[in-house]
Structures are given as C-alpha cells and as structure tokens.
Amino acid sequence: xxxxxxxxxxxxxxxxxxxxxxxxxxxxxxxxxxxxxxxxxxxxxxxxxxxxxxxxxxxxxxxxxxxxxxxxxxxxxxxxxxxxxxxxxxxxxxxxxxxxxxxxxxxxxxxxx
Amino acid sequence: xxxxxxxxxxxxxxxxxxxxxxxxxxxxxxxxxxxxxxxxxxxxxxxxxxxxxxxxxxxxxxxxxxxxxxxxxxxxxxxxxxxxxxxxxxxxxxxxxxxxxxxxxxxxxx
Numbered sequence: 001x002x003x004x005x006x007x008x009x010x011x012x013x014x015x016x017x018x019x020x021x022x023x024x025x026x027x028x029x030x031x032x033x034x035x036x037x038x039x040x041x042x043x044x045x046x047x048x049x050x051x052x053x054x055x056x057x058x059x060x061x062x063x064x065x066x067x068x069x070x071x072x073x074x075x076x077x078x079x080x081x082x083x084x085x086x087x088x089x090x091x092x093x094x095x096x097x098x099x100x101x102x103x104x105x106x107x108x109x110x111x112x113x
Numbered sequence: 114x115x116x117x118x119x120x121x122x123x124x125x126x127x128x129x130x131x132x133x134x135x136x137x138x139x140x141x142x143x144x145x146x147x148x149x150x151x152x153x154x155x156x157x158x159x160x161x162x163x164x165x166x167x168x169x170x171x172x173x174x175x176x177x178x179x180x181x182x183x184x185x186x187x188x189x190x191x192x193x194x195x196x197x198x199x200x201x202x203x204x205x206x207x208x209x210x211x212x213x214x215x216x217x218x219x220x221x222x223x
Contacts, residue, residue: 004156033210042215043157043202056209090156092211101147102211104156 004105025093136203
C-alpha cells in the first residue's frame with residue numbers, strides 16, 4: 001500500500017511569487033491535513049480537508065489556501081511568498097472515522113529567496 | 114496559541130540505556146495521543162498511541178504513559194539504539210487536527 005506522496009520534494013521560489021504543493025493521501029483515506037514545520041516552531045497546523053470540505057483551519061494568513069479533489073488528493077497554495085514562508089510543508093492523511101493516527105508524507109522543502 | 118509542550122528539548126543517552134521523553138499537553142478534554150519520530154529528511158513516523166481511557170500502553174521497546182491528572186505524557190524507549198536518534202513529538206488530537214509540540218531531540222551516544 002503506497003504511503004502519502006508529496007510533490008515536489010524541494011522548491012525554491014522568489015519573494016512575491018506563489019507556489020502550489022501537492023499531496024496524494026493513502027488510498028482510502030479521505031482526510032488530508034497540512035502542517036508547516038520550521039526550526040524551533042514544531043509542526044503548525046494549516047488546514048484539514050475531508051471529502052473536499054475544509055473542516056478546520058489554523059492561524060495562518062489568507063495567503064495560505066488549500067483544496068481537496070474528489071479523489072482525495074489535496075493541494076495547498078501560498079501566494080505572495082515571504083522569506084518567513086521557508087519551511088518544510090508536511091501533508092498527513094488519515095481515515096479520521098474515529099481517532100486514528102495520521103500518516104505523514106516526506107514533505108516539501110520550500111525555500112523563499 | 115494552543116500547543117503541546119516538551120520539557121526537554123535535547124536528550125542524550127548512552128546506547129543500551131533507557132530513554133524517557135516527557136510532554137505536557139494543553140487540553141484536558143483530549144482523548145487521543147500519539148508519539149511520532151522524525152528522522153532527518155523524513156516526515157514524522159507513528160510510534161505508538163494511547164487513548165484517554167488508558168494509563169499505559171506498550172509496544173516493541175516503547176511504552177507510553179498517560180497521566181490525565183497533570184496532563185502529562187511520557188515515552189519510554191528501552192535499550193536505546195543508535196537508530197533511535199531522531200526528534201520525537203507528542204501530539205494530542207484536536208478538532209480535525211493534531212496539536213504538536215516543538216519536539217525533543219534524542220541523541221544516542223556510542
């Protein structure tokens with residue numbers, strides 16, 4: 001059974017640009033959540049989607065957005081990139097039918113220059 | 114904001130010794146907790162979980178203890194090996210999300 005797949009693995013962007021990251025969850029998982037990881041900040045929750053609906057959102061500016069498709073794949077978009085957006089962006093999938101563990105992808109390392 | 118905190122940011126242990134990583138969580142209503150391990154260049158990997166109706170759960174070489182009275186979790190790793198070197202996160206489940214701490218780095222000394 002394939003794990004969570006995130007693409008691309010690495011990305012370098014310039015300030016002011018926008019970026020789209022992709023996540024394919026484990027087959028059968030309908031919940032996809034996104035986290036930002038920076039040194040010293042740990043994992044900060046961005047948002048969670050289930051059946052194409054955003055069910056929860058973290059404390060990030062509106063420049064951070066996401067969506068989920070009917071096949072449960074998800075994308076997140078960051079517009080008007082800032083240097084502080086440099087981070088590892090992690091996607092996690094779970095069944096979340098009841099409390100179960102979330103499985104993480106390898107992440108996308110975004111560097112904003 | 115809401116967070117799950119860790120008491121020891123870095124823990125160094127001798128190979129073969131037992132490791133104990135501690136964590137304080139914020140929401141007394143949380144009923145599910147997970148420990149994750151993150152190695153360099155990889156995403157967090159599930160180690161063990163525990164539900165609030167339990168005080169202790171054991172896996173292979175790992176044990177999680179939950180003290181709901183003081184909102185405290187701990188992860189015990191028996192006979193720590195070099196491959197255990199990583200950053201460990203505890204997490205509590207919130208509303209459609211997990212709340213993570215900043216992590217504890219475990220260094221295993223040869």
